[in-house]
Amino acid sequence: MLNRRHIRIKVMQTLYAYTGGEGGNFSADQKFLLGSIENMYNLYLLQLSLLIKLQERAEDYLRKTQNKQLATSDDKNPNKKFSNNQVLLALKRNIKLNDAFEDYKVKNWELDGEYVDVIFKATLASKLYQDYMQTRTSTFAEDKAFIVTLFKEVIAPNDKLYDYLEDQSLTWTDDLPVVNTAILKRLRKVKAEAPDTFFLPELFKDEDDRDYATALLKKTILKQTELNAIIASKTKNWDTDRIASIDTVLLQMAICELLYFPSIPVKVTINEYLEIAKAYSTPKSSVFINGILDKLVKEYQASNSLNKVGRGLMQ
Numbered sequence: 403m404l405n406r407r408h409i410r411i412k413v414m415q416t417l418y419a420y421t422g423g424e425g426g427n428f429s430a431d432q433k434f435l436l437g438s439i440e441n442m443y444n445l446y447l448l449q450l451s452l453l454i455k456l457q458e459r460a461e462d463y464l465r466k467t468q469n470k471q472l473a474t475s476d477d478k479n480p481n482k483k484f485s486n487n488q489v490l491l492a493l494k495r496n497i498k499l500n501d502a503f504e505d506y507k508v509k510n511w512e513l514d515g516e517y518v519d520v521i522f523k524a525t526l527a528s529k530l531y532q533d534y535m536q537t538r539t540s541t542f543a544e545d546k547a548f549i550v551t552l553f554k555e556v557i558a559p560n561d562k563l564y565d566y567l568e569d570q571s572l573t574w575t576d577d578l579p580v581v582n583t584a585i586l587k588r589l590r591k592v593k594a595e596a597p598d599t600f601f602l603p604e605l606f607k608d609e610d611d612r613d614y615a616t617a618l619l620k621k622t623i624l625k626q627t628e629l630n631a632i633i634a635s636k637t638k639n640w641d642t643d644r645i646a647s648i649d650t651v652l653l654q655m656a657i658c659e660l661l662y663f664p665s666i667p668v669k670v671t672i673n674e675y676l677e678i679a680k681a682y683s684t685p686k687s688s689v690f691i692n693g694i695l696d697k698l699v700k701e702y703q704a705s706n707s708l709n710k711v712g713r714g715l716m717q
Contacts, residue, residue: 403446403584403603404439407674409615410655411576412439414678416619417651428623435619442577443605445567447508449585450493450601452557453549455511455518456525457490463522481538484531488545489592498598510570520562528556542594550589558582614663622658629654636694648683649691656695660702664711668699 416435420428464480484490493499502508511518525531534540534548557563558578567574588601606612622629633653637645656675659666672695679687702708 403580404442404605404607404611405580406611406614407677408577408580409439409611410618410674411678411682412573413615413618413622414648414651414655414682415573415576417622417655418648420623428620431623432616432619435615438573439605439615441571441573442581444506444508445571445574445577446581446584447499447502447506448510448567449557449581450499451503451508451511452518452521452563453490453553454494455515456522457485457487457494459518459522460485481535483535483538483540484525487540487549488542488594489549489589490545492592492594492596493601496598496601499601502602514566517563517566521557521560524556524560525552528552530555546589546592550586553582553589554586618655618658618663621662622654625658625662626654629657632657632698633694636697645690646683646687649679649687652679652683652687652691653694656691657698660695660699660708664709666710668708668710672696672699 412435415438416431419434420431464482464485467480468478530548530551534544540548564575564578567578584603588603592600606615630650633650652675656671659671660668663671672692675695676688676692679691699708
């Protein structure tokens with residue numbers, strides 16, 4: 403679920419908050435990093451549980467409609483297509499997924515049910531829902547297509563939901579694009595006979611990614627003096643106060659990758675940190691960082707200092 407760029411962002415955030423030195427005990431910072439990454443899974447489960455709560459809210463809505471004192475014939479025989487959506491029911495009946503909700507203590511919507519109502523009302527008001535409810539029956543494929551579009555166009559962009567999630571965790575606003583993309587991928591690929599584990603992907607793609615996260619944090623801290631000296635040598639005409647703190651952190655990480663992560667291609671490192679700079683730093687930061695990294699790479703290549711392994715890793 404987690405990609406390398408977001409791992410870099412998590413490390414950047416941890417380094418930005420780091421106040422120790424090279425010789426300090428950074429076990430607390432590593433714990434913060436891994437905890438911040440692990441917290442993404444809570445967000446992932448919370449978003450999935452919202453889909454289940456929508457199905458339950460739909461069932462409750464139908465019961466109240468049928469039991470109205472002056473219920474019409476349509477009220478007594480309502481269209482149950484949404485509450486019977488096969489994807490929503492598969493999520494609701496997924497034992498392992500419900501176990502994960504318990505393990506991660508995902509109970510937000512029981513306490514803050516008004517946000518379920520916000521999304522439910524937005525769903526009912528959408529043309530997407532109105533078109534979907536034109537018939538009373540559907541195939542699994544139709545149900546899936548509806549839920550994918552509902553999540554993409556109604557749930558994910560909802561401002562009130564965004565504000566709520568932002569209040570729950572400072573890092574979730576950065577995590578939302580990654581988490582929502584992961585959910586959409588799962589929803590698009592789900593089949594009627596999918597196993598219970600289908601909606602429980604691993605947070606890290608593999609152990610290499612987990613190791614990369616902690617190694618990048620540790621090595622950037624341990625090599626701080628060396629990395630800062632390299633940066634200083636390329637910014638002699640710059641007042642240090644003019645260099646954004648985020649830019650310094652990104653340069654430290656990028657240079658650390660160039661020198662101490664032989665399996666990561668040079669081009670990948672440069673492109674990734676430029677994209678992060680565009681999203682998290684000043685408008686001119688990516689140009690500034692690119693200029694410094696470009697000069698360093700040319701120097702390292704000329705002196706054969708880049709010990710990259712594998713085909714094409716010098717590109």
